[in-house]
Amino acid sequence: MFAYEIAARRLLRTRLCGDLLNGERNIVRDKNKLDGLPPEIVDALTKPFARFLRIEAVAGGLLLSFTLAAIGLANSPWSGPFLDFWETPLGVHWGQFDLTRSLRHWVNDGLMTLFFFVIALELKRALVLGELRHPRAAALPIAAAAGGMIFPVGIFLLAMDGQAGAGGWGTVMATDTAFVIGALALFGAAIPASLRVFLVSLAIFDDVGAIMVVAIGYGDDLDFISLGLAAGLLALLLLLARIGIRSMAVYSLLGVAIWLCFDRSGIHATITGVILGLMTPAGAWVADQRLRPMLYRVIAHPKGENRSGDTSDGKDLRLAGRAIRESLSPLERLEIRLHPWVSFAIMPIFALANAGVAFSGINFNEPILLSVFTGLVVGKPLGVLLFIWLAIRLRFATMGPSLDWGYLAAGAFLTGIGFTMSFFIANLAFTSALLPAAKIGILAGSAISATIGIFILLLRIHIKKR
Template sequence: MDNPAPASKDGKLQSMPKELIDWVNKPLGRFFRIETAAAGILLAVTILAMLLANSPWSAQYLALWQVEAGINLGPFGLHLTLLEWINDAVMTLFFFVVSLELKRELVLGELRQPRQAMLSVSAAIGGMAVPAVLYLLMLWGAPGAHGWGMVMATDTAFVIGCLALLGRRIPVQLRVFLLSLAIVDDIGAILVVAVGYGEALNYQALALAAAGIMVIRGMALLGIRNLMLYFLMGAAIWLAVEHSGIHPTVTGVVLGLMTPTLKWVSDARLHQILDAVIAHPPGQNWSGDTLARMKLRTAESAAREALSPVERLEIVLHPWVGFVIMPLFAFANAGVPVGETNVTSPLTLAILLGLVLGKPLGIFLFSWLAVKLNIAARPVQLSWSLIAAGGCLCGIGFTMALFIAGLAFSPIQINEAKFGILLASAISALAGMLIIKLTSFPQSLTYSSSEESVDFTFDQSPQRGKNKR
């Protein structure tokens, strides 16, 4: 049996070669992979937007987003303000990534088990319905009633960021519960946008969009795997939906749910292909039109296609959404001149009531009913006090709430709506973290910090959960 090459003893050949830039890239990469980094950047940008909106440069800041830009394609053209480009076009990628995450959770993740999923789904339904009802009761027949969709939303990045600030005090089950809840919540809010805030329908544009979706489906059936072709078709569908009367961000939802979760190259095939590359001796010349070169290129494609399209797209797009798109959206939408707002206005109070009170009430009540009726299962370590605290955190509406506010309100009311959203989100964050801090214990006191050893036993009734506590 041949002895291994000396250079392989320390494993150097088992990883990519290192460069000086890696000393910077590696720690930054770890930082940006943490969800709380996105929340931190989002918070910093929000504060900057508020400062600019209330500074001597306020007029310039607000006027920037009203600058028009457009494209012309022969007789067709599209001209929008910079704010509309951000909210209608750029945010489509945000909704696309949310939809990818939902598809992955439904097929591969926590939502694939019906009884486990029903706890998050029931909580999300309650967290959307109760706030909307309270909001409408406050403003029924008054100006601003059309904005009921605002108080249905939850900002995933800020919720996960708040949980991270509490560190080991948070059970893994609470993170999973809130993440699944927020995903379902976002999809519900998107449907509200499509149904409640659309315009008169243009059926010709809708027919073109439907034809584009069928073309994409046909491309997938034919085995076309070039992502750029899908991107171009997606852009064409977005243009059609933009002219259809339905909000164009719905395009991201539809295309995300159409993205396959099956990988093209199996693990067994990938290992066989890699073995064929490894079979070539060290020092092999990989350049030129050689068999070794062909094997290497095949291995490159196989390694890429060993991940499903959903996973690949999430890996590529999630950093852009978290660290570019959402901060850009916040910078354009979160700036509110405080002097033009009134804390005691009916609109601001309705938003506060919906997000601060309605969210936790709806989430807790519907979760309790789902377990009581035996249609959902509750993890034992996910106590009712943690569900109530998580419900408070879900009152952080922010991104989706600001998005819907921009669709629902005129320039006269928009500042009051934004101020209510920002105030309600701050109160919800502080209340949720305080309740968790007062009612929970560090993970190390309740179970091992290893996720593999966490007890995911499910309690199916409120009484059993009470006894175990």
């Protein structure tokens, strides 16, 4: 996975060295470029978003495969050993200190912290550097996400009407980014890029909103000592960044310590990922203007000269290597490094640990099953479309280029694919007696929402061609 980051560094080094060594040739080339359209800043800003889409599209297929595998194993002769495996205790016990949890707990609370960390990184990149840096561009997905959280919760609570399990209302709030992007990937260039930007932004706001609800609504009794320690460690992290400490190892250890504090505080520990992601600096330490002279000193030395040891050449080389690394912001470096791990390892493991549900003995008329299903299939699209209409009507937001109500209707139904966050919250909110029915409601609601959304897209593309 680190090869991706290495490739990015090599690309940057090649670009900068090429500018220095081939100055005259670049000037001629730049003159020839004047015949075409001038480059825009947005071209550079959309590259990280395009990388995000490519990874999520492939991850959606992988996630579906692991989901089907989990369902198949849970309904096979190996159902018992498979489900029991995830309850295996794992951890450390030393005196009064006990950090023993089930394997499923480590997946849901430990590994998923990295998932939320990457989501927060992507949100900050989009708001600070990317497609949502303009308030009116961000207003539409924010409004849609708000409607997509409020309406399904309202429908769920009305359907449950105070019955057991009504506290699991957060299950119907969030949208699964990987599955939504995977569904859109089926259509390639036939759908406008603005629809992808809108749905990814909406899903990210949904996920962040859901984890805030988890932290507040599904925690335990607060331990103010642990909360104080977490706040102190966060302040220490800010101080280290302020004085110039840039070691990822130091910040990783601090992150683990903060996670342990939140784990004992009564607030759900995965909030650590959101907080640290939003705190990650989005600006590079070394600007191009400072980097170029450093690289010039390195390449100006005679070819083949020994640069090892404590020589000036060796120092210049080490300094240039550090400058190249720091010419990418910590946010970009962490997103490049962690996003593939989250998409291709953590999310499939999460699906394997949580999507397995045995269908035998389930009453498909269970109120909790029908409430979750209705919240996802009816509440999500209804809330998204109504709040989009209100935001545009009140002129808080504008509809993106090439978007129309047909595309938005399809996207609204696709937001009913809850999956990852829905399973995550269901495990916290429901008892073991209600959890299987809730999981089937999530699976059925997500499948129907995806089917309706894809059908509307097919119909919209067909009409457009005619």
